Structures are given as C-alpha cells and as structure tokens.
Amino acid sequence: MSVRNLERRPDVREPMCPSRLVLEHVTSRWGVLVLAALLERSYRFSELRREVGGVSEKMLAQTLRTLERDGFVDRDAKPVIPPRVDYSLTALGREAAEQVWALARWSERSLDAVDAARTAYDGQKQDA
Template identity: 55%
Template sequence: MDTNFPDLRQFGGAEAFLRVCKPRVVLEMFTSKWTALVMGALLDGPRRFSELRRALDGITQKMLSQTLRTLERDGLVTRTVFPTVPPRVDYELTALGRSATGILEAIGAWAGEHADAVIAARTTYDARAAEPPRPVT
C-alpha cells in the first residue's frame, strides 16, 4: 500500500476504494451515463424499447439494448414479453431499481443547479490549456 495514503478501511465506508469490494462493483453500475438516463426514463412506469429510444436523444440501439440487459441482469429492470403479433416488450423498474431513483434524482438536481458553474469552469480551463507554455522565470 502507498504510504502517502492511509488505509481508510479502519474508519469505515472506504471499502469502495478497493478494487474487489462489493460496494465498488455496485457503484460502477451507475457510472454509465446511459444507466442513469434509462432509469430516469422508466420513472413514470413501463416503456417499450422504441419509446425509450425516442426519449433518450443520442443513444444507439446497441447501447440501449446493452444498458437494458445490464440493468436487467443487476435486478434493476424487468423485461416483460407479451405474446402478441408483433411481440410487445415492456421494460420497467423493479423495486430495487425504484429504490435507487432517489439517488439519481439528487444527482440530476445537483447537475441542473450547477451546470452553469461546471461549464464556466471547463471554458476557463480550456482557454488556459490552449495558451502556449510560458517560460519559468
């Protein structure tokens, strides 16, 4: 272990910094922007694949399929196939998925409140990064 960083596990809650811990595996699930957006699109109830695709500007069919499969595998979304012609498939948040929506809504609210500040910081950073290097005097 790097001696510059103390082992924070003794203080509790720091296991997520360890590569093999269970909380980290779950946290990684939410690092995809599409995970949060797909779950947000399902907040109002079940939706068909085509409805989700229309609602999520910029998502490809492949990425939506992959995200829904991952969310189903993780127990956050259910996939229900109705025996109609053509087959109808609905996606819906599970109880576990709904239990995570408060966190996602809080992140969304924070993003909305601070978007201008983040964009301004990026603009300032990019302008500084575009300047030629100055000699050290």
C-alpha cells in the same frame, strides 16, 4: 475469530469491492438516462430509445440486460403477436433511479458554476 468477523463491509473505495461494478452500471452513460426515463413510467423498447435519445439499439439492449441482471429493471414480455415487451423499474431500480435523478438535477443546477470553473481553468492554462 469467526470467518464472519473477518468479512468486511463493502467499500467502493477498495479496488476489488463488488459495489464498484454496481456503481459503474448505474452511473454509466446510458444507465443513468435509462433509469431516469423509467422513473417516469414503463416503456417499450422503441419508446425508451426515443426517450433516451442518441443511443443505438445494441447499446440500449445491452444496458437494459445489465440493469435487468442487477435487479434494477423488470422486463415483461407479453405473449402476443407482434411481441410486446415493457420495461419498468423494480423497487431496487426505483431506489437507484431516485439517487441518480438527484445527481442529474444537481448537475443541472450546478452547470453555471462548472462552466465558470472551466473558463477559469482554461484561462490559467493559456496564461502559463
């Protein structure tokens, strides 16, 4: 039996699956919002920070570095004074962002049902 036959396909349900880390990066609090924003167009750092809203400079920089390392975001530093850096999605990033955007849209459409479920749950807990 070859080593290739012993290799298993990635399965996010497995505790040691490397795809878990990718999923964590893409679905992190700020990762989702950065990918969704960049789906519209490229942004400079300060523009992206305003677009995302509520994120600190440190957290945005960390999120962008992580997404760049994973191949989702392209950082284009222009050799001008003052320095100009534009962030945009790679092809892989666009694919991930579209999936994240679909989940975000679903959560918006499902908000009433989620609120109703929360109210019902909270009512049951108070009655118990």
